[in-house]
């Protein structure tokens with residue numbers, strides 16, 4: 001099947017219309033008409049080859065891993081879905097399914113590496129995978145998520161990456177009542193981190209570089225908002241946090257956030273800046289702090305998160321755009337000018 005898409009043809013050129021081929025559904029495959037796709041900062045990093053040493057970009061690159069749509073066709077052995085159902089796809093479309101991580105439902109940590117939704121070797125085509133900036137996708141049902149018919153679909157799309165990437169570490173580190181939690185950076189991930197930490201019952205402090213986001217931070221659920229350029233305000237919180245989630249996309253001083261942790265506190269990085277972040281040794285040693293990281297979430301936990309959001313009425317705050325505005329959206333992402341996730345209305349790709 002030929003599918004319309006938008007692709008980056010090189011690290012330095014804007015995304016432009018591009019045709020791709022999707023396989024016909026195999027027995028366990030689900031074919032989905034994509035209705036909405038969120039715009040993650042990872043799409044921009046990958047399209048511009050900013051992660052070259054870790055995952056060099058193969059061009060043409062079709063980004064997009066926050067996908068919500070309707071099932072149009074299923075393979076003969078598919079059990080969970082039928083044509084007409086809502087469905088979602090996140091950052092992975094496959095994994096080895098047998099290694100110890102996969103056996104635990106942690107497919108994102110597959111020892112053979114998961115097949116990411118875009119820019120990964122495609123086991124079926126022999127080429128690379130193509131993501132959600134397109135009008136259809138074909139995915140094995142084991143990696144397709146269920147979506148409630150009552151859900152706001154545009155607000156649901158970002159949950160597939162920004163949602164699970166913040167939900168998973170907050171659950172893993174058992175964030176809850178009685179704890180003081182910091183969220184760093186109010187972008188796509190950060191605003192979901194604020195919503196989840198609040199929903200889990202913690203005392204939530206948002207750290208932002210943008211004074212213009214203070215009121216929004218509170219509206220989204222933060223009890224307190226600190227503008228991180230204010231040295232006195234930062235000092236007032238030193239040594240007082242149980243857990244801090246850092247969702248910043250660019251180079252920044254990680255030591256400023258390590259200093260916020262109390263004894264045995266953890267700073268978990270989910271942001272993936274292009275350059276390494278230097279850590280001052282004594283900031284870790286005293287008082288026994290941990291510096292950790294976390295990547296997206298497994299399929300079962302992603303479904304748990306989607307169900308939790310449907311029950312609680314939690315969604316992303318979105319600005320819906322036509323795909324023709326994708327390059328402008330990337331420029332605005334770099335300026336921190338997004339409230340708080342761009343989502344592409346894929347109807348704009350038709351016609």
Ligand code: NAP
Nearest residue numbers: 041042185186187188189208209210249250271272295296
């Ligand atoms: P985003 O919407 O662009 O948000 C990033 C936020 O970081 C900005 O809104 C801004 O918040 C802050 N920021 C930007 N530049 C900064 C700078 N120079 N110094 C300090 N703060 C700065 O990006 P996103 O989509 O949420 O993604 C965030 C990062 O997470 C990206 O690197 C992305 O690749 C990564 N990511 C990782 C995973 C994972 O599995 N771990 C999954 C998805 C994304 P303020 O204006 O509030 O300061």
Ligand code: ZN
Nearest residue numbers: 040042161162
């Ligand atoms: Zn993402």
Ligand code: ZN
Nearest residue numbers: 096099102110
């Ligand atoms: Zn595996």
